[in-house]
Amino acid sequence: MNLGELHRREYGRILASLIRAVKDFDLAEDALQEAFAVALAQWPAQGPPQNPVAWLISTARHKAIDQLRRRALAESKRDDIAALVAEEEDTPVPLDALRLIFTCCHPALAPEAQVALTLRTICGLATEEIARAFLVPTPTLAQRLVRAKAKIRGARIPYEVPGDDELADRLDSVLTVVYLVFNEGYAASFGAELVRADLCAEAIRLSRLLVELLPAEREPKGLLALMLLHDARRATRTDDEGAIVLLEDQDRSRWDRVKIAEGSALVEQALRGRPPGAYAVQAAIAALHAQAPSARATDWPQIAALYSVLVSLHPSPVVELNRAVAIAMADGLEHGLALLDTIHLSGYHLLPAARADLLRRLGRHAEAAAAYRHALGLVTNAAERRFLERRLAEVTHPTP
Amino acid sequence: MQYLLLCCFDETRWAQMPDAQKDKIMQEYDAFIQNIVKSGHFRASTKLQPTSMATTVREQHGQRITTDGPFAETKEQIGGYHLIECQDLDEALVIARRIPTLCVGGAIEVRPVVPPSER
Numbered sequence: 001m002n003l004g005e006l007h008r009r010e011y012g013r014i015l016a017s018l019i020r021a022v023k024d025f026d027l028a029e030d031a032l033q034e035a036f037a038v039a040l041a042q043w044p045a046q047g048p049p050q051n052p053v054a055w056l057i058s059t060a061r062h063k064a065i066d067q068l069r070r071r072a073l074a075e076s077k078r079d080d081i082a083a084l085v086a087e088e089e090d091t092p093v094p095l096d097a098l099r100l101i102f103t104c105c106h107p108a109l110a111p112e113a114q115v116a117l118t119l120r121t122i123c124g125l126a127t128e129e130i131a132r133a134f135l136v137p138t139p140t141l142a143q144r145l146v147r148a149k150a151k152i153r154g155a156r157i158p159y160e161v162p163g164d165d166e167l168a169d170r171l172d173s174v175l176t177v178v179y180l181v182f183n184e185g186y187a188a189s190f191g192a193e194l195v196r197a198d199l200c201a202e203a204i205r206l207s208r209l210l211v212e213l214l215p216a217e218r219e220p221k222g223l224l225a226l227m228l229l230h231d232a233r234r235a236t237r238t239d240d241e242g243a244i245v246l247l248e249d250q251d252r253s254r255w256d257r258v259k260i261a262e263g264s265a266l267v268e269q270a271l272r273g274r275p276p277g278a279y280a281v282q283a284a285i286a287a288l289h290a291q292a293p294s295a296r297a298t299d300w301p302q303i304a305a306l307y308s309v310l311v312s313l314h315p316s317p318v319v320e321l322n323r324a325v326a327i328a329m330a331d332g333l334e335h336g337l338a339l340l341d342t343i344h345l346s347g348y349h350l351l352p353a354a355r356a357d358l359l360r361r362l363g364r365h366a367e368a369a370a371a372y373r374h375a376l377g378l379v380t381n382a383a384e385r386r387f388l389e390r391r392l393a394e395v396t397h398p399t400p
Numbered sequence: 401m402q403y404l405l406l407c408c409f410d411e412t413r414w415a416q417m418p419d420a421q422k423d424k425i426m427q428e429y430d431a432f433i434q435n436i437v438k439s440g441h442f443r444a445s446t447k448l449q450p451t452s453m454a455t456t457v458r459e460q461h462g463q464r465i466t467t468d469g470p471f472a473e474t475k476e477q478i479g480g481y482h483l484i485e486c487q488d489l490d491e492a493l494v495i496a497r498r499i500p501t502l503c504v505g506g507a508i509e510v511r512p513v514v515p516p517s518e519r
Contacts, residue, residue, distance in 0.1 A: 108489060155512045156401050158488035166490075 003039055003048075010053055011124030012209075013092035016100040017057060020093075020159060022064045025121070025149045031067065035060035054090035097122070098213040099159050101206075105174040106157050113148040114177050116141055122209075123202045133199055134184065171214070175223050175279065178206045182227050186234075200231055211266075218270050222280030225266035229286035232259035244387040248295035260290045281310045300330035317345040325354055333358050349378035353388060356395075365395040402443060402485050402513040403492040408476035410505030411450055417504070428500035436484060436495060443483040451477045476507055483513070 011032070018028035035056050039048075049055040104117040115134075119125045125133075131141040151157065162170040185199025204227050210220040236250040267287045270280035285306045292298040307323035320343050328336020337358045345351045356371035372392040379385050414422070436442045451470040458465055470477060479501065486492040489510070496508040 106489075108493075155510075156488045158490050160490075162490070 003036070003043060006052055006056075007036060007124060010056070010092070012100070012122035013094075013097045014053065014057055014060070015121055015124070016096035017092045018060055018064065019100060019121075020096050021061065022068070023159075025152065027064055027067060028060075029121075031060040031064035032056070034063045051090075053092065057090045057092070094213055095161070097209060098161050101174055101210070102161055102170060103152060103157055103159050105170075105177045106152075107170075107173050108155065108157055109148050109151060110144075111177075111180075113144050114173070115180055116144050117148045118177055118206070119181065119202065120145055122206060125202070129198075167217075171217060171219065174210065175207075175219060178203050178210070179223060179227075179279075181206070182230075186230060200227070200234070203227055204231065218273060219277040219279050221266045222270035222277050222283050225263040225270055225283035226279055226286055228259045228263035228266070229283060229290050232256040232263065232290060238383065242383060243390070244383050247289060252294070255290065260287075263287060264291065275313065276309065278310060278313050281306055281313065285310075298329070300326055304330045317343050318348070318350075321345065321351055321354060325358075328358050333362050337362070347378060349375045349380075349384070349388075351375075352378070356388075356391065360391065360395055368395045401488065401515065402483060403489075404511045404513055405482040405484065405492070405496050405499070406478055406509040406511065407480045407482070407499060407501060408507045408509070409479050409501045410475060411477050411479070413505050414501075425500050425504070432498055432500055433482075435498075436482070441484040441486060441491075441495060443485055445480065445482045447480040448478060476505065 015028055015032055018032055019025055022028050022031070038059055039052075039056065043049075101118065101122055104121055105114045109117065112134075116130055119130045119133075120127065127142050127145065128138050131138040134141070161167075181199050182203035185201075185203065204224065207220055207224040207227060210217075211224050214220055232255050233247075233250060235256070236252075236254050237245060239245055263283065264287045267280065267283045270277065271284060285303050288299050288303050288306075304323060304326035307319065307326050310319050311323055321340070324336050324339035324343065326336075327339060337355065340351070340355050340358065343351060352371045352374035356368045356375060359365075359368035359371060369392060372388055372395065376385065376388050376392065379388060433442070433445060454468075454470045456467050456469060456471045458467075458471070482499075484492060484495055486495070489512070492510050496510050499506070499508055502508065
């Protein structure tokens with residue numbers, strides 16, 4: 001394994017162990033950065049050590065001890081140093097990574113700070129990379145990280161896995177962060193590129209870690225399944241020019257069967273027990289789409305039923321919108337159209353876009369055109385805009 | 401680590417509440433205070449008179465001006481505070497969530513106190 005790959009795979013786990021040992025985010029990050037720098041200088045010439053992870057941990061710990069000794073001249077940090085020197089372990093403790101995730105996703109931090117901190121510390125992404133992915137200036141993102149770390153220290157946000165009474169709530173906010181990272185990658189809300197694969201991969205990596213560390217919890221499995229099933233279709237969601245290809249028009253032979261199989265198996269596990277979790281139900285819907293041999297063969301009645309379960313678990317106009325579309329496909333377009341007209345979601349382009357699509361399928365082209373124009377007034381993503389413009393052209397100049 | 405729990409609530413809503421309900425909340429409050437005294441978290445507590453009793457002093461154009469009323473006109477007003485000693489923020493948040501006046505349009509601001517070594 002080369003150093004870059006090692007950084008990608010082990011950075012978060014190693015950092016988590018260091019943070020627990022030195023009790024200081026910045027000190028642990030600096031020390032680990034230095035250890036990687038030494039590795040970069042030494043390994044190519046001398047060859048990598050036998051156990052690279054253990055080498056990195058112990059080198060980083062010694063860097064931290066040096067740093068603390070230098071500080072100790074001014075302050076009384078001798079107890080910290082003694083504890084650190086006494087510590088012998090040189091493999092990452094899985095529990096440490098879990099602790100770090102819960103600290104980074106603590107509700108006392110602003111949501112955008114939770115996302116940035118998780119990507120920085122657990123995934124080891126550089127500040128510039130995160131800034132680019134979220135289209136914010138690097139100094140803004142750096143500032144966000146500095147503030148979050150200052151609050152962790154100043155307000156003493158604990159470095160631990162919450163107790164049973166709070167675990168469900170806190171896990172919810174962790175999963176929200178992970179899904180946000182995935183969605184930001186999957187459907188970038190601004191800009192030209194529809195899919196930013198690196199963020200999707202990071203989100204999948206994070207949820208794999210959660211599944212591994214919290215084997216008794218069902219929702220991490222549900223979320224991992226949901227993301228794998230979406231990600232399986234990634235290559236077919238846009239054409240060579242970057243234009244959107246709808247689910248029904250995608251080349252199913254190019255879907256990633258390995259991811260679909262893994263996602264489907266996880267859905268089964270995630271759906272065990274009552275009541276079902278919201279991610280598990282969404283994953284079950286995605287599995288039905290992914291398993292359908294053709295668009296026509298999609299099990300729409302079952303999908304509509306699952307959306308009804310989802311509405312009862314998490315009532316929201318966006319879920320109602322999806323349910324209405326599923327009912328349109330299962331029970332008739334007019335039925336779905338009537339349901340859409342009862343939903344209020346101002347400013348959300350997908351509501352008029354869904355209306356437009358049902359009207360187009362019904363052959364009511366003038367009404368469809370008006371709905372497409374409405375959606376075009378609200379859309380922000382460039383690829384989605386081009387798609388809506390194409391559809392608008394189709395209904396205004398229908399080919400005979 | 402010490403945390404100050406600044407307890408805000410909607411004075412108007414409180415004033416309009418039937419006495420029986422107020423009594424019930426105040427009983428819950430007594431029990432809450434006794435509980436955090438017993439658990440060793442309690443350091444200090446104060447209940448404030450309403451904001452109609454407040455006077456604010458500020459500086460304007462180099463002059464110290466005195467005005468009637470609280471420093472900010474908001475829907476929620478500070479009604480009191482508790483100073484508690486906790487292991488970390490999570491422990492302080494568990495206590496903050498138990499404050500009975502939260503049901504009267506309230507909000508609790510949890511502020512860590514600067515440790516004596518950093519003052």
